[in-house]
Amino acid sequence: MRFTILHFEKLESTNDEVIRQARSGASEGLCVIARSQTKGRGRYGRSWSSPPDAGLYLSLLLRPSIKTEFFPLITLMSAVAVHDTLETLYSLECDIKWVNDIYVRQRKICGILSEAIETDYGNAVIVGIGINLLRSIISQEISEIATSIEAETNMKPNKDLLVKRLLEQIDSLYELLKGQNGDEKIRSEWIKRSSYAFGKRVRVKLEKEILYGVTEGIGENGALILRLDSGDIRSISTGDVQELREN
Numbered sequence: 001m002r003f004t005i006l007h008f009e010k011l012e013s014t015n016d017e018v019i020r021q022a023r024s025g026a027s028e029g030l031c032v033i034a035r036s037q038t039k040g041r042g043r044y045g046r047s048w049s050s051p052p053d054a055g056l057y058l059s060l061l062l063r064p065s066i067k068t069e070f071f072p073l074i075t076l077m078s079a080v081a082v083h084d085t086l087e088t089l090y091s092l093e094c095d096i097k098w099v100n101d102i103y104v105r106q107r108k109i110c111g112i113l114s115e116a117i118e119t120d121y122g123n124a125v126i127v128g129i130g131i132n133l134l135r136s137i138i139s140q141e142i143s144e145i146a147t148s149i150e151a152e153t154n155m156k157p158n159k160d161l162l163v164k165r166l167l168e169q170i171d172s173l174y175e176l177l178k179g180q181n182g183d184e185k186i187r188s189e190w191i192k193r194s195s196y197a198f199g200k201r202v203r204v205k206l207e208k209e210i211l212y213g214v215t216e217g218i219g220e221n222g223a224l225i226l227r228l229d230s231g232d233i234r235s236i237s238t239g240d241v242q243e244l245r246e247n
Contacts (some may be wrong), residue, residue: 001171005031005163010052012039014059014129019117022061022124030061038128048246050130052147054137056159059128060170062087068116069117070183071125072222075100075114076190077177079126081169082110086131089165090153096194098224107147108132116157129166133157187218196241202226205240212244219243 004027011017012033018032034057035152036119037050050057082102083094095103102110113128132138132148134156151159177186191197196215204211204226213228224236 001029001174002027003029003031003167003171004097008032008146010034010036010038011057013037013128014040015113015115015126018059018061018126018128019115019124022117022121022126023121025121026061028061028063029161032059033057033163049135053132053159054132054214056129056131056133056162058130058163058166059126060167062125062127062174063122064178065244066124066178066182068123069221071116071123071157072099072178073177073183074125074127074185075112076218076222077173077186078112078114078129078170080186081166081173082112082134082187083132084130085162085166085169086110086149088126090149090161092149092152092156095192096195096196097243098194098218101228102131104147104152108145108172109146109149109152128169131157131162133162181222187220187222190222191218194223196243201244203242203244204236205242206236206238211239 004161009233014032014034018030036052037057040050040057052096072243079096079100086092086094094106097103100112110131115126117124134150135148138146139150176182191224198217200215202215211228213226216225216227218224218236226234226236228234
């Protein structure tokens with residue numbers, strides 16, 4: 001994939017900028033990076049703290065040729081890419097929390113927001129990635145549940161190198177996804193890197209109910225398979241997952 005990287009001083013949202021350009025005919029590989037965001041967001045429209053230079057705020061345009069039912073695997077693919085980049089560059093022991101968060105020492109260091117849209121130029125998927133770079137991005141209120149590269153390594157990361165390696169990882173995994181049995185291969189790579197894949201006792205908050213159970217893998221489209229306390233099996237396509245730890 002050929003990447004076209006656009007840098008902005010400030011945006012409301014890098015995802016919104018890529019959506020705008022996708023609808024205007026931008027090509028796959030467009031990558032938008034902002035020093036800060038004023039309306040950065042995560043899943044369910046939640047605010048994503050985006051002070052200047054304290055995080056990597058990046059969004060990438062893909063125009064995938066895979067079946068639309070497999071579009072959710074792009075989030076899993078992106079999580080694997082972030083996981084491997086952080087481990088390779090900074091020797092961080094990362095875990096992928098279903099479906100879109102990267103954790104280090106049980107603290108969140110990265111969130112991913114993928115959005116699929118239809119345009120006059122075909123389907124598009126926008127992958128937004130936010131990585132905490134500096135300690136300053138972590139407020140006192142979230143210091144127990146969030147971390148940053150600087151906090152974990154005592155070094156300020158080189159953002160340009162991080163972007164270069166991350167895009168290389170995404171490119172490699174995207175080719176894997178598009179290839180023969182690509183969906184199966186991406187699921188396998190995700191499972192290898194996530195403690196949430198099997199045997200994790202969790203609480204899942206859905207729009208109208210809360211479920212408790214143990215994870216039993218992921219489905220063809222990346223949905224989390226959950227064995228409920230009742231013994232029933234549920235496939236979870238969207239929801240907030242929290243690990244339940246024994247007291």
